[in-house]
Amino acid sequence: MDTRLLLISNSTNAGEEYLAYPMGEIGKFLRGVKAVRFIPYAAVTFSYDEYEAKVQRRFDGLGIRVESLHRFTDPKGAVQSAEALVVGGGNTWCLLRKMQEFGLLPVVRARVAAGMPYVGWSAGSNVACPTIKTTNDMPIVEPSGFEAFGLVPFQINPHYLDANPAGHAGETREDRIREFMVENPSVWVVGLREGTMLRKEGSDLQLIGGRAARIFRQGEPPREVNPGDDLKFLF
Amino acid sequence: MDTRLLLISNSTNAGEEYLAYPMGEIGKFLRGVKAVRFIPYAAVTFSYDEYEAKVQRRFDGLGIRVESLHRFTDPKGAVQSAEALVVGGGNTWCLLRKMQEFGLLPVVRARVAAGMPYVGWSAGSNVACPTIKTTNDMPIVEPSGFEAFGLVPFQINPHYLDANPAGHAGETREDRIREFMVENPSVWVVGLREGTMLRKEGSDLQLIGGRAARIFRQGEPPREVNPGDDLKFLF
Structure with missing residues (x-):
């Protein structure tokens, strides 16, 4: 099936404006789209309203309307009728749990399989994977399980980082991914810088x-x- | 109840030998103890045998025998009869899942409540808390729940880190803990450097x-x- 995905490591590079670096690619990817439905549930320390407005300000430059799912009484229906879906970053655990609560996983899978464009960054890229087992986020809430959309057969580690700050002895990102591989030996992991x-x-x-x-x-x-x-070996 | 806990941030400071910095405190804390039972299940990229040997080499200096639970056919019984318990670091998720599989949580809680000394570092300090929701580790396996020993009423974030590497835009540790607090507003978090x-x-x-x-x-x-x-306000 001709699925269309744009899976972005991070919204914003250090020192740049919000969503500045990926905006050109998002615009090309969403050419012809008039409105996107937006999943804001990764937001924790700011409101869904604020998140929608922040993303809308950037999408204004593309002439695309951003309609956040938290405004719909029927979030599943909102995905069902979406032209394109955009899943924002934040905390992956909060994002997944809310999507589980609203029963969004099957309907997102079905719509993406039928060709609906999907754009995600950070947590929004993590949940496109089979599970959220390669997230960097703190597990501040407990979801009903780790399974995610599975839109690709491999795992993404967003914000992939080569080194620790000097003098810090904790595991490096590569150490953590090596542990993942021991427990999940058949799964490819993409460290997405x-x-x-x-x-x-x-x-x-x-x-x-x-x-x-x-x-x-x-x-x-x-x-x-x-x-x-x-990159076909990843499939 | 007079519980006795030594909860250590990290096994090893950058550039030092394994367990070098906390060894004096561990020795004082375990004065009079002849043998400890050791929980090695946080090890992922090396064997439980290797882990036991590595810790034994350090505990040799204290004249304390290290007996790893993976050598016992009845791990619960091994905790039941332990003089003191030592829980090593590694991956918190693997550690918790294995302890759940072996049904260790209630017996550890009961023994600690009855005065058995508990020493943990890194993941071993995380699991002393009510949940593992403040771990830094990648969720590479799925436990049956996030609840841990609850030997203290607050959460520890081990390897607490003040800043990201220069130029990295991902969340800082403080950002992550701020997210935790929004979702868990009644819980104290100790960022343990x-x-x-x-x-x-x-x-x-x-x-x-x-x-x-x-x-x-x-x-x-x-x-x-x-x-x-x-620090009594933490209780």
Whole structure:
């Protein structure tokens, strides 16, 4: 099926305006779309209203209306009738739990399988994966399970980071992903560095941005892939 | 009840030998103990045998035998008859899931309530809290729930870290704890910096180490507490 996905590592690069770096790609990806339905449930320390307004300000530049699901009495119906879906970042656990409560997982899967464009960043990219087992977020609420949309067969680790701050002894991101692989040996993990994204159009998968992605699978050395490289092995 | 707890942020400071900095405190805390039972289940990328041997090498200096639970056919019984319990760091999710599988939670709680000394570091300090909702670890396996030992009424965030690496836009640790507080407004969180630990002896709670701890609760400004400060408000 010709699913269309734009899975972005992070909303904003350090020192830049909100959603500045991915906006050109979002515009190209959503060409012809008049309104998107927006899932705001990853917001924790600010309101869904504020989140919608913040995203709308950026999407104004594309001439696209942003309609947040929290304004609908029937969020499932809002997904059912969406032209395109945008899932914002924040806390992955809060996002998944709310989507479970509203029963959104099956309807999002069905609509994406039928061709509805999906844009996610950070937590919104995490939930496009089979599970949220490669999130960086603190598990501040308990969802009913770790299964997510499964729009791609691999896991994304957004905000992928090569090193710890100097002098910090905690696990590096690579340490954590190595642990993931031991427990989940058949699953590919894409360490998606900030400033980059994956775009899937049908069977074509592209890395976009100015940096390589680091790809992991149990039993293989990590590999760096660059924009333009063939990523079909991930399917 | 006179519970005795030594809850350590991290096993090892950057550039030091394994368990070097907390060893003096562990020795004082376990004075008179001949053998400890060790919970190795947070180990993921190395074996339980290796973990036991690594800890034994350090405990040799204290003249204390380390007996890992993975050697016992009845892990519950091994806790039941333990002189003292030591819970090592690694992945909090793997640690909790295995302890749930073996039904260890109630027996550890009962033994600690009856005075058995408990030493944990990193993941081993996380599971001493009511839940594992303030872990930094990647949720690479799914436990049956987030509830942990609840040996203290507050949450610890081990390896507490003040800043991100330069140029990284992901959430800081404080951002993550602020999200926790919104969802869990009645719970204190202790950001326990590397190189520090909490020691509870009956109703006395001390911060030990060369750095302050950062304490959070919804609706209050974060406060820095120093070794020697009164921490009874956490109870």
